[in-house]
Amino acid sequence: xxxxxxxxxxxxxxxxxxxxxxxxxxxxRGLALTSRHFFVNLWRHTLRLVGIKSAPPGAATFQYPxxxxxxxxxxxxxxxxxKRPDGTPRCVACMMCETVCPAFCIKIVAEEVDDPSxxxxxxxxxIDIGRCVFCGFCVEACPEDAIRMDTGITEIGALSREGMILxxxxxxxxxxxxxxxxxxxxxxxQQLVQ
Amino acid sequence: xxxxxEIGAVVGKTIFIxxxxxxxxxxxxxxxxxxxxxxxxxxxxxxxxxxxxxxxxLFHIIADAVKMFTKEDFVPSTPxxxxxxxxxxxxxxxxxxxxxxxPFGNAITIAGHAIGxxxxxxxxxxxxxxxxxxxxxxxxxxxGWSSNNNYALLGGIRATAQMxxxxxxxxxxxxxxxxxxxxxxxxxxVHAQGGLIFGFLPRWGVFLxxxxxxxxxxxxxxxxxxxxxxxxxxxxxxxxxxVEYSSMKFGMFMFADFIEQILVASMVTTFFFxxxxxxxxxxxxxxxxxxxxxxxxxxxxxxxxxVSFVVKVSFFCWLQMLIRWTLPRFRFDQxxxxxxxxxxxxxxxxxxxxxxxxxWLGR
Numbered sequence: 001x002x003x004x005x006x007x008x009x010x011x012x013x014x015x016x017x018x019x020x021x022x023x024x025x026x027x028x029r030g031l032a033l034t035s036r037h038f039f040v041n042l043w044r045h046t047l048r049l050v051g052i053k054s055a056p057p058g059a060a061t062f063q064y065p066x067x068x069x070x071x072x073x074x075x076x077x078x079x080x081x082x083k084r085p086d087g088t089p090r091c092v093a094c095m096m097c098e099t100v101c102p103a104f105c106i107k108i109v110a111e112e113v114d115d116p117s118x119x120x121x122x123x124x125x126x127i128d129i130g131r132c133v134f135c136g137f138c139v140e141a142c143p144e145d146a147i148r149m150d151t152g153i154t155e156i157g158a159l160s161r162e163g164m165i166l167x168x169x170x171x172x173x174x175x176x177x178x179x180x181x182x183x184x185x186x187x188x189x190q191q192l193v194q
Numbered sequence: 195x196x197x198x199x200e201i202g203a204v205v206g207k208t209i210f211i212x213x214x215x216x217x218x219x220x221x222x223x224x225x226x227x228x229x230x231x232x233x234x235x236x237x238x239x240x241x242x243x244x245x246x247x248x249x250x251x252l253f254h255i256i257a258d259a260v261k262m263f264t265k266e267d268f269v270p271s272t273p274x275x276x277x278x279x280x281x282x283x284x285x286x287x288x289x290x291x292x293x294x295x296x297p298f299g300n301a302i303t304i305a306g307h308a309i310g311x312x313x314x315x316x317x318x319x320x321x322x323x324x325x326x327x328x329x330x331x332x333x334x335x336x337x338g339w340s341s342n343n344n345y346a347l348l349g350g351i352r353a354t355a356q357m358x359x360x361x362x363x364x365x366x367x368x369x370x371x372x373x374x375x376x377x378x379x380x381x382x383x384v385h386a387q388g389g390l391i392f393g394f395l396p397r398w399g400v401f402l403x404x405x406x407x408x409x410x411x412x413x414x415x416x417x418x419x420x421x422x423x424x425x426x427x428x429x430x431x432x433x434x435x436x437v438e439y440s441s442m443k444f445g446m447f448m449f450a451d452f453i454e455q456i457l458v459a460s461m462v463t464t465f466f467f468x469x470x471x472x473x474x475x476x477x478x479x480x481x482x483x484x485x486x487x488x489x490x491x492x493x494x495x496x497x498x499x500x501v502s503f504v505v506k507v508s509f510f511c512w513l514q515m516l517i518r519w520t521l522p523r524f525r526f527d528q529x530x531x532x533x534x535x536x537x538x539x540x541x542x543x544x545x546x547x548x549x550x551x552x553x554w555l556g557r
Contacts, residue, residue, distance in 0.1 A: 024408075027521060034520045038233045045232070061237045 071152055071177070076136045078153035079127055079166075080174035082146055089172060090146035093120040097138035097147055105131035106138060122168060129156050130164035152177030203309045211293045211313055214504070219452040220255050222511060226452075227254070229512070230519045259445075267441035274340035281340060282439065282446035285333030289453040292326040295319040296460045297381045299470050299500040303492070311470075311500065312381050319380040320368055323461065327364070327417060331357045333450070334419070334426060334435050341438035349434035352526070353419065353426035359533035360416040360423075366541035367410040370403045370548040371465050384469030388476075394483045396473045399466035405544050407466045409537055414458040415514060416533070420451060422521040425529055459510030467506050470499040 019025050044058035062069050071077070082090045093110035111123040138147050151174045158164045224239075228251065231238025242253035272278055299311030316322050331353060338350020372378060375386040389397040400407045416423040427434035436447045463469055474482050475498060479490035490498075524532065 027517075030520045031516055034233045035516055037235065038229065038516070041232045041235060058232070058235075059237045060235045063237070 071154075073150075073177075075152070076134050076139075076149040077177070078129070078151045078156060078174065079132075079138070079147055079149050079171060080151050080176065081125065081168065081171040082148060083172060089122060089125070089168065090144050091122050091125060092118055092144055092146070093122040093125075094143065096141040096143065100137045100141040102135060102137065103131045103133045105129070125168040125171060126165050127171065128165045130158075130161055148176070150176045150178075152180065199305075199307060203304075203307075204313065207309075207311065207313045208294075211296065211298060212290065214298070215290060215293050215453055215456055218456050218507070218511070219449055220259075222452040222455065222515075223258060223448075224252060224255050225511070226515060227251070229515050233516070233519055262442045262445035265441040267443060270342055270438045272340055272342035272438075274342070277336050277340040278438075279443070281333050281337035282443045282450070283333075284336065285330060286446050286450040286453060288326045288330040288333070289450050289457055292323055292330075292457055293460070295322050295380050296457075296464060297384050297469055298503045299496060302496050310381060311496075315379065315381050318378045320372065320378045324361075324365060328357075328361065330450075330454075333447075337439065337447070338426075338435035341435070343438050345432040346435050346437045348432050349426045349428065349437070352428070353435060356416060356419070356423065356425050356529065356533075359530060360413045360537070363409055363533065363537040363541045364413040364417060366538070366545055367403075367406045367413065368465065369545040370406040371399055373545070373548050373552050374399070374402050380464055380469075384464060384471060387468040388471050390474075390483065396468055396471065398468040398471075403466065403544070403548065405540065406548075407462075409541050409544065410465065411462060412532075412537060414461060415517065416529075418451060418454045418458055418514070420455070420514075421518050422523045423529065424523055425526055430523075455511060455514050456507060459507045459514065462510050463503065463506040467510075469506075470503040472498055472502045475499070 041058040044055050047055035048058065084090055091108075093108055095108060095110070098106045098108050105128040107124075107126045107128070109123040109125075110120045113119065113121050134149070136149055139149050153174070156164075228238045230236075238251060239254045240248055240251040242248070242251060242257040244253055247253075269275060269278060294313040295316050297310070297312035297315075301308050301310045303309070334353040335350045338346045338348070338353065341347070371383065375383045377383060377386070383399075387396070387398050391397050391401060395401055419426050424434075427436075436444055439447060474480050475495060477492070477495060478487075479495065480486075480488040
């Protein structure tokens with residue numbers, strides 16, 4: 001039988017050396033570190049200010065509304081519904097996504113179609129973005145590749161709870177990130193701010 | 195010297211030093227944001243613009259002032275409305291008043307009259323500073339007491355404890371300076387720092403009192419109530435003595451902090467870094483230790499000295515910002531231990547050793 005050793009939290013604490021406990025030397029080291037950052041960054045800012053663009057940036061900041069961080073292609077962003085070549089929604093209203101959704105934010109109303117190879121299609125397809133947790137289970141569950149989360153849209157907001165519910169027309173109209181590029185989406189703003 | 199001329203000179207000097215303190219204080223609100231940002235690899239506030247012009251966020255000073263003045267001034271239902279309104283005034287008034295004895299230059303001669311560049315050449319200037327620093331605590335304590343709020347009261351009590359602990363060190367370290375320069379007048383202390391020691395080193399207080407300088411800087415930063423000594427404020431635990439203040443009354447407390455910071459920088463400059471003295475600059479011009487001499491006009495010399503004072507004060511403001519954005523804050527017991535068990539004995543030893551050496555050399 002092995003022995004169980006109980007480690008007291010205070011035992012794990014690193015014992016400070018004499019010079020660390022004096023503190024004055026540590027203060028000096030801390031100040032040296034921060035002032036080095038200060039002068040290096042100031043020098044880089046100055047170089048960039050006088051037009052030397054090859055200088056490394058003085059700050060890690062992205063100037064947000066004008067400059068955006070690069071997104072991973074796998075990033076789960078706002079949903080969109082894909083279309084068939086003839087423009088009708090790919091969705092067959094199988095309710096898989098609605099069933100798997102842990103946040104209960106998808107609401108589908110199905111209707112029949114004459115085409116025997118499709119049988120059903122959504123009459124309405126609403127996603128309540130206000131409840132969505134962006135888990136991506138709906139995309140995983142979809143057997144028809146009808147719903148994707150590749151719009152690259154992360155700025156989602158509305159002035160009311162109702163405004164956060166996106167209907168089928170909006171979801172169908174959203175382009176994927178690869179087509180849209182870095183252009184901001186204005187139509188979404190009009191849709192969401194109600 | 196005619197009466198009118200004298201009054202004019204005093205008014206002029208007062209306007210200069212007040213404008214210096216207030217404008218540098220306003221600038222420090224911007225420096226605080228920008229310096230911390232540059233130190234932490236950020237950019238800092240840069241969005242305030244006029245007609246698309248941003249000039250590195252300098253308009254944020256104006257934006258802050260506009261915000262402070264236009265916000266609702268909420269007064270709690272306290273029985274001490276007058277004292278509640280008086281506290282921020284006291285805080286900033288005594289901080290500004292102390293600048294009266296700070297010498298920012300030597301002397302200029304206008305129309306045959308010599309004007310000393312110091313608002314009031316009080317011959318007990320150091321005692322005046324002690325008095326003003328002590329009274330300035332009243333602003334904080336009264337704010338805490340009159341707010342009718344437990345957290346504010348705690349903040350006020352903490353401020354009292356901290357000020358009492360650190361003012362002793364503050365005073366005792368200056369005993370060394372007084373012993374060496376044999377005077378209480380600030381202008382004379384600066385004059386006494388004009389010579390050289392060992393033929394090349396400026397005779398500044400920091401070289402004569404290195405330990406005294408460190409202790410004084412620590413105690414003085416503690417007097418400004420900023421991190422790492424922000425026990426009265428304690429943003430992360432109690433909001434402190436100004437929890438019940440809003441609008442420009444709060445702004446005045448904040449501004450008083452910056453003014454005190456400039457005051458500390460001025461005092462460190464005056465006591466330990468030769469005040470307005472420029473190294474090797476005599477009244478006639480530069481005289482270097484290796485024998486070279488450049489003759490300069492009197493006006494150039496005096497202007498250089500005022501500039502030297504401003505540069506030194508700016509440097510120490512920068513240093514205090516650096517300290518404020520580098521060191522973690524002390525806990526209350528650590529603060530008391532540092533004040534009573536470390537700084538006080540060291541400052542006593544410093545005063546004793548200085549006294550013995552001065553006595554020994556003077557014999």
